[in-house]
Ligand code: FES
């Protein structure tokens with residue numbers, strides 16, 4: 009009988025009990041004896057020289073323990089925050105990688121750049137005192153946007169990055185693309201902006217540093233998606249603490265979406281300060297600080313062109329993108345607009361030649377790095393908008409032009425012209441499932457009905473593919489990653505048959521404590537209650553790479569399978585010994601080990617007990633214990649793909665857009681827990697819809713001031729802004745190269761949704777001759793666009 | 805300046821000497837160690853901090869502790885029955901996967917309970933509008949809406965049950 013809590017079951021989440029009763033343990037919930045509180049003093053200027061810092065008044069405030077600055081860190085030889093990925097420019101030169109100190113030394117480069125930290129008995133006291141730190145700034149001209157950064161007259165954000173260029177990179181066969189364009193019957197063109205977003209996990213970042221003088225050990229508790237990576241980066245590069253003296257714990261984490269992958273300066277500050285003052289130091293961001301200092305996402309300005317033959321077959325794609333890195337390089341920033349973006353520009357199409365150029369620039373804004381989807385939503389948005397423009401150029405139906413150009417399922421595995429090899433996918437099938445969900449044939453009639461009511465109705469498609477399960481270490485290394493990207497797992501059976509799994513993956517909402525336990529329950533037939541999943545503590549788990557890029561199941565889950573394989577092999581040996589049979593005669597099913605053709609069998613529980621209390625093991629061949637560890641490095645990326653369709657209605661009088669139907673059809677390979685997978689899709693869709701209709705991180709170009717620094721100015725999607733969804737998936741195309749056949753589902757919603765919504769918005773506005781509009785399609789922007797496109801109205 | 809604040813929190817009478825400017829959320833988290841109530845913003849927008857004061861939902865990040873002096877306060881820790889049985893709304897969130905990272909959840913559940921108190925039979929639109937003061941970044945609200953509807957039905961049922969038994 010199938011395990012009711014095994015693979016494929018919508019097991020209700022085990023972590024929910026603590027979250028629903030207020031017993032989660034988030035970083036800010038921790039209190040330590042003698043703990044102090046840190047508040048950072050941050051630059052109010054986007055660009056300034058720091059001439060001096062006078063802490064005297066602050067030090068005289070009640071409860072203040074210390075005021076520390078960049079000079080103190082320099083004296084203690086604290087290093088720069090390292091960057092984990094190196095890109096080389098077209099000319100072969102390495103990217104510009106200016107230092108990024110946890111506390112700025114002589115110059116600040118964005119509003120929010122920290123110059124000092126005040127440590128006091130209470131948070132309120134630290135906050136009061138932070139106001140009293142006198143910083144002497146000499147303001148410098150600021151660069152508030154990427155387009156401004158490359159304007160020849162722009163100030164330099166870093167003196168050693170001429171023209172503010174970090175790198176000028178390219179991918180693909182330029183000559184082949186130029187030749188194809190020379191012969192093209194038709195060309196579709198688009199200019200678009202993929203606006204900057206603030207990830208906005210609901211739990212603000214926090215960090216608690218501790219130092220034990222008796223053992224010389226440091227502990228950092230932090231809001232991180234990958235504690236081992238933080239330990240490596242902070243220990244080896246910033247603070248010079250060897251790994252065996254540094255423990256990093258990421259407890260319950262309240263959402264990440266990429267923003268909690270990176271090593272941030274505050275983590276180093278509290279860890280270093282804890283030793284300096286001899287007391288634990290806790291820092292928790294308030295939301296305003298999160299807006300200013302969390303790594304932001306997206307921020308691309310692009311031009312793209314598609315060459316087609318007379319029948320609308322794609323011949324070549326040419327893309328040039330300007331990417332904003334912000335003031336400093338965040339941990340993975342350089343890889344996002346390159347290897348996670350340009351490599352995805354083939355999309356679902358068999359375009360034979362592709363060439364992409366990406367120029368990354370420094371500006372006086374918060375650093376930009378991975379945000380849910382990271383590069384792939386930007387690629388999908390660009391291609392899918394361009395394909396809609398191409399359909400317009402050709403006068404073709406938007407589904408038809410896609411179908412005509414899809415990589416056919418029987419062409420898999422398919423080598424794209426931009427480095428990736430797709431292993432599986434049936435793109436036409438996704439579309440076939442989606443069309444009836446939105447009654448596509450009935451759309452024109454619904455459009456006419458809307459029109460009769462004075463409303464504009466549009467339908468938009470996004471057929472996306474992404475590369476997940478990051479990554480094969482050799483590929484990542486060849487692409488510039490400074491570390492391999494495998495994952496680890498340890499499966500420990502206890503004498504009485506319960507199991508503890510240690511995984512390097514980290515759960516910050518994904519529900520691993522449930523899904524990973526399902527995988528173990530399925531394999532060994534143990535009750536799910538007897539399986540504990542441990543993650544997020546470098547003192548407990550083997551070195552793991554953490555969770556991002558929809559990699560937990562594809563990479564971490566595969567490591568778990570590998571460790572279970574080892575456990576099973578060992579258990580088989582023990583069973584053979586106990587049953588006095590040959591190992592080759594032992595058959596294994598659902599955790600029972602049976603001598604073939606007999607009724608002699610043992611459960612995994614009996615074997616576990618014997619493993620720990622052996623009396624007569626043949627010790628030369630069989631060690632006691634049942635505890636195995638594995639590291640898994642994937643052979644390829646995984647390629648989730650799907651078709652998202654959005655139908656919406658616009659009120660031309662107010663510019664308000666209302667989504668009336670949204671269907672998402674996805675291929676995630678095999679699914680472990682449908683309930684959790686659907687939840688991931690819902691959440692992703694709303695982040696994509698948020699980008700399309702609401703969210704926009706705005707800096708003033710002149711001053712570099714953040715204009716949208718709170719929930720009053722940055723519009724987060726709320727319950728009454730979004731619809732319910734129709735979500736479907738199929739399991740016909742499992743991943744071919746990992747043992748679970750899984751592809752990953754964490755980012756899909758965000759990747760498909762923004763493009764589907766914007767294609768629908770533009771479709772709705774097509775009667776006005778509008779062929780493109782940049783995100784977000786706020787009521788004001790939609791209203792103005794309609795007005796400007798209507799000669800009679802514009803003339804009024 | 806400090807002052808004495810007393811209130812009943814989750815059925816227990818508490819009294820603490822605090823600074824006058826102490827917010828209710830800080831009183832709960834820092835002074836009482838009730839860390840289930842969260843802080844997600846500093847502009848009274850996100851609703852992570854919602855608790856019940858005298859039975860009505862209140863954003864505890866925008867309420868001074870002293871304003872709740874003498875009041876009866878229920879936090880997420882006090883919602884389940886004494887024997888640990890989840891409140892029907894908590895149970896519905898679990899059943900319908902209405903939470904992911906769990907950070908918005910305490911505020912979301914407390915708001916939902918108050919929403920149903922005011923409107924025992926909410927439609928999807930009522931629920932969406934009623935939760936407008938609570939931001940969730942993880943779930944896309946789809947399953948929260950389902951959970952609140954189911955929770956509302958279950959709360960109705962729970963209220964109807966004793967009547968039927970009489
Ligand atoms: S903490 Fe955001 S509303 Fe109270």
Ligand code: FES
Nearest residue numbers: 904908940941942
């Ligand atoms: S569950 Fe994470 S913010 Fe709502």
